[in-house]
Amino acid sequence: MADPDLAAAIKSALAAVEIPGGGDLAGYAGLSDIIVTPSAVAFAIAVAPGMEAAFGPAREQAAAAAQQLVGTRKVMVSLTGGKPPAKAGPNFSHGKPVLPGKTPVPGIKRIIAAGSGKGGVGKSTTAVNLALALQAEGLRVGLLDADLYGPSIPKLLALEGQPAIRDDGIFNPHDAFGLKVMSIGSMLAKDQAVVWRGPMATSALRQLLRETAWGDLDLLVVDLPPGTGDIQISLFQQTVVDGVIIVSTPQDLALIDAKKAIDMIRRFNVPLLGLVENMSYFIAPDTGTRYDIFGSGGAERAAADLKMPFLGAIPLVMSIREGSDAGTPPLVSAPGGAEATAYRAIGQQVLAQLPAIPR
Numbered sequence: 296m297a298d299p300d301l302a303a304a305i306k307s308a309l310a311a312v313e314i315p316g317g318g319d320l321a322g323y324a325g326l327s328d329i330i331v332t333p334s335a336v337a338f339a340i341a342v343a344p345g346m347e348a349a350f351g352p353a354r355e356q357a358a359a360a361a362q363q364l365v366g367t368r369k370v371m372v373s374l375t376g377g378k379p380p381a382k383a384g385p386n387f388s389h390g391k392p393v394l395p396g397k398t399p400v401p402g403i404k405r406i407i408a409a410g411s412g413k414g415g416v417g418k419s420t421t422a423v424n425l426a427l428a429l430q431a432e433g434l435r436v437g438l439l440d441a442d443l444y445g446p447s448i449p450k451l452l453a454l455e456g457q458p459a460i461r462d463d464g465i466f467n468p469h470d471a472f473g474l475k476v477m478s479i480g481s482m483l484a485k486d487q488a489v490v491w492r493g494p495m496a497t498s499a500l501r502q503l504l505r506e507t508a509w510g511d512l513d514l515l516v517v518d519l520p521p522g523t524g525d526i527q528i529s530l531f532q533q534t535v536v537d538g539v540i541i542v543s544t545p546q547d548l549a550l551i552d553a554k555k556a557i558d559m560i561r562r563f564n565v566p567l568l569g570l571v572e573n574m575s576y577f578i579a580p581d582t583g584t585r586y587d588i589f590g591s592g593g594a595e596r597a598a599a600d601l602k603m604p605f606l607g608a609i610p611l612v613m614s615i616r617e618g619s620d621a622g623t624p625p626l627v628s629a630p631g632g633a634e635a636t637a638y639r640a641i642g643q644q645v646l647a648q649l650p651a652i653p654r
């Protein structure tokens with residue numbers, strides 16, 4: 296069945312799901328769009344605060360009804376708190392309609408995410424240095440490590456200990472070089488393996504995002520896990536993400552994987568800010584000579600093919616690896632150096648792509 300037909304069939308099936316207070320889910324104003332991807336089907340039900348438990352059975356019935364129609368695709372139905380939207384019409388953010396179910400995170404003006412098609416391409420390193428680069432532009436910036444399956448931000452920023460928890464159960468984020476930082480990694484014992492099942496992962500994300508005292512932030516950078524899984528779906532469903540940057544290495548294989556991630560982001564109508572090519576070229580530490588070890592221009596051409604901006608290239612340099620491993624990113628250890636300059640140029644491109652941030 297074609298994707299739009301499948302979404303329509305699921306919506307029809309939801310007419311059989313009763314909701315608290317009378318009526319059915321298909322006709323409920325808090326039902327989001329039904330997103331169909333090659334491997335998953337996802338939608339959200341926005342409910343008034345305190346109504347989550349009452350809507351639990353409707354959520355389960357909706358998931359079961361959808362599962363019957365979608366074969367092996369994975370079904371994700373999330374209940375999102377906050378006020379359901381008024382029936383009168385859609386909300387708007389930056390002139391675009393906001394899907395029902397999406398609620399802003401109080402105090403945060405913009406949210407951007409760093410994603411990649413596969414692991415190990417330097418997404419977390421890029422997210423950290425991009426956050427610092429945006430801070431260097433005068434913004435108040437936070438960083439959320441949503442890579443629940445392989446959190447690396449605590450190491451990259453040398454975060455120590457666990458975040459403090461206030462009496463009301465809200466986390467106080469870490470402060471790292473002026474950034475407000477939360478990572479699931481700082482809540483785990485060292486080297487503890489994490490196996491998150493879908494619902495646990497999404498509720499951990501919700502908690503990190505919404506139960507952290509971020510204060511007033513101009514921008515939050517979210518480090519996503521690689522690929523196209525529960526965390527991405529959950530983030531895009533529950534709040535307005537102003538844009539995603541895709542990090543890729545120059546090898547074609549990585550770009551093929553990146554294409555899948557890009558396709559998914561487009562399906563969720565989240566703006567793609569552009570492609571960053573990491574470990575793009577090598578600079579000899581002794582002579583400063585540049586070597587295009589994988590050929591040049593691959594990611595730039597790929598960005599053009601994918602109709603998305605090319606944000607810039609980051610060299611493959613030992614100082615990035617060593618500084619990252621030691622918890623001192625280049626933006627901190629050598630703010631005027633070539634690496635920091637490359638990240639700052641990308642930060643400026645990102646800001647140029649985003650809607651202006653009100654001050």
Ligand SMILES: Nc1ncnc2c1ncn2[C@@H]1O[C@H](COP(=O)(O)OP(=O)(O)OP(=O)(O)O)[C@@H](O)[C@H]1O
Pocket residue numbers: 411413414415416417418419420421442445447520521573574575609610611612613615616617619620
């Ligand atoms: N430009 C670079 N030059 C040299 N080393 C780099 C560069 N970018 C990242 N690295 C190194 O590559 C390794 C992987 O980086 P990182 O953890 O940021 O990748 P990732 O894509 O977030 O991976 P995962 O998704 O598995 O967490 C790290 O050891 C990091 O220090």
